[in-house]
Amino acid sequence: MRSYRSRRKWKNRIASLLALVCVLVALVPLVSILMEVVSRGAPAIDWAFLTERTKSSGAPDSGIGNAILGSLLLVMWASLIGLPFGILTGVYVSEYGDNWFGRTVRFFNDILANFPSVVIGLFAYSLIVTVIGFSLISGAFALAIIMIPIVANTTEDALRMVPNSLREASLALGVSRWRTVLKVIISNGRSGLVTGALLAIARVAGETAPLILTSFGNNFWETGLTEPVAALPLVIFRNAMSPYADLQEQAWGAALVLITMVLSLNVVVRLLTRKRMKLYKVVKKTWKERLSLSV
Amino acid sequence: MEGKIVTERLNAFFGEVHAVKNVNMSIPANAITAIIGPSGCGKSTLIRCLNRMHEVVRGARAAGKVYLDGEDIYDPETDPVEVRRKVGMVFQKPNPFPTMSIYDNVVAGQRLNGEKDWKKLDETVERSLKLAALWDEVKGQLDASGVSISGGQQQRLCIARALAVEPEVLLLDEPCSALDPIATAKIEDLLFDLKDKYTIAIVTHNMQQAARIADFTAFMYMGELIEFGETKKLFENPMEELTENYITGRFG
């Protein structure tokens, strides 16, 4: 029995070690990606790179300025469409959705939030590109469709966290239901709404597949809604597969810019979430004061 | 007479909170010792120190010595896993493994020790369930899930499971607080039958229970052991004023 017991002890030690090894193995790609993007992308970055438009290989002063602008435009238009729809859907499910319809909406939102974005690109192609053509608005539409379920879910979660006592107190004071929702609930849940929006933005900023199917990319400065538009992920994709070293370097440079944007958003979200969690205890105590202020 | 379990200057902490203060107690063998006291007096913490379950909680630690048959279980050379095999525990809320059958629940501990012989396992199941006064009720449904039986039966299943590894001591932490009076009575009866073979320590908030089944009783207050003695004497003629106040219901 002695040896069996020590075998169990060894199994225990090895199992703990293996678990830690798994964590380290998973962190290797993360660290490696960050290191590679910085070391290969930084040399490409200079003022010209950030402000010139993309040109073909060998052309001097090729940059990603138009891609940065394009990405910003895409995200902006996508947010203009996606955020209101997403937030209002989330409001519906949280405040009025305790019925079969609300549950259906929530169910499909959960499914859609994890859907292959290439299929969503196909949707947008079918509906808009066939009518308007490859364009900024088609791309924004595709991205908006990706944003909506994410924003709806985070909105719903954020609003659910607002304590019920706040709702009841507001209604008991005679404030109408819609005003309660709009002014009291939403303003108290706004931190969660903001982080949800930021997460959705970070997500769509990096999307490529839907853009391949709807915006196609552009080597020129173009801001028209119905024209194809450049985007950072597209530049990365096209240049990564190119045989020319200068274009490859551009891909890394663009990757550095993109990953900086996306990761900063994520870090901001994390900090805001932590602050909100700590603040939440304070909110619970002072809901009476908040109520009187927001109504 | 040296007890089966003897604590010497036992202290227990949850982080900074000093939950058990300098307890020196001797638990006699083959008898039932009850530990009573008001909520928060440290009785659960104390009993969890006796099989080194206290330290499992994050931030918790114990100091002092606890002798089991003369050997200190807190000795750095001692493996807590081995201690827990010898000193079994039953918890406040029944906690059978829901994904395992009644049979598998009972032999869970045996399997850990490497027992694979079907016949031996079958014997263990029958023996343990009989000791726990549960055999007749479940012998036809040993394949049923461990949580498909009533609360009182689940608790007896947990007792059977603890007994299956053949411990020397059985610790029970308020085992009946989640049960109805009939289930409670069944468990009290079986504990009475068990004390011939095992040393039993039971934490209870129910003084009447202590008076009913315990040979010895320890009274704790605010982490300290106030009084220890034969149950009859402690209840009828307590030595400390605090004890008397608790027993007569003046607090707690």
Next chain:
Amino acid sequence: MRMMRPTRKHGSRRSRASLEDKLFKYSVMGIAALVLALLWSLVVKLVFDAQTSIETFGIDFLTSTIWDPNRDLYTALPFIFGTLMTSAVAIVIGVPISIGIAIYLSELAPAWIREPLSFLIELLAAVPSVIYGLWAIYTLRPVLTGSVEPFLMDALGWTPFFEGAAFGIDKLASGIILAVMIIPTVASVSKESMMAVPDSQREAALSLGATKYESTRMAVLSYARSGIFGATILGLGRAVGETMAVTMTIGNANIISWSLLDPGQTMASVIANNWGEADGLMLSSLIEIGVVLFIVALLINVCARLMVGRVMKAVPMTGGGL
């Protein structure tokens, strides 16, 4: 005693408020319904656009293996195959690692390290897929061609899975990068499932004289197994739909080959790789492939949702694109 007469003012204010309430409620409900309707109409429109292809090929679309734009012959089978193979590799590599991570974070990690480590793992999901592809081409590939694939060819070259040359752009590379990409999802949902196991279960195992490892197996893993299984299905859903990283590492070969060291194509990557020049029948076929992918992804995600329920919100939604 004064009589309280309900004044006109009171009454109309009340009914006006409830009218506004109804208006608000139904507008919001309408928007939610609109979103749902939009999605379903998109599905319908897609199927409609795939009509040409459906009518031309019929059931052969799912059984033939010839994809030849020159002869206008299209099929979905090679890509279904490619999707299955790469996803299988992703699951085989990614799930055990994810469960290991989940066990570490849930049972073993000291309190101060848990949150920062969880954040780092979730950060893996925030990296845009195209950057994963970029990294795979320039950093992972040399490692594969240099050491991993030659080793596999030596050790396992006698199996049909490892025949062929070691170019580093093949189903193995795609599978590996997919494994990395599903780790944050599978690990966090598994971790949440494990952390939901009540401590009383762990105590029950420990008090029987179990080691920590044994207690984790007996009390935690079995209790949480449906959550872990659901997490795996979620990971599968992500792997199936992943486009960019796969497109950049799989080699764009519209063939069926059992060797992981051969290039291939998945449903998602064939669409991305061919969209530029596609029109007419080819376009319709690509759309039909998209419909198949849609159905597969839908089924997988519905299963996952049913199994894991609302724990879905543990899925890091910081995905940087599929």
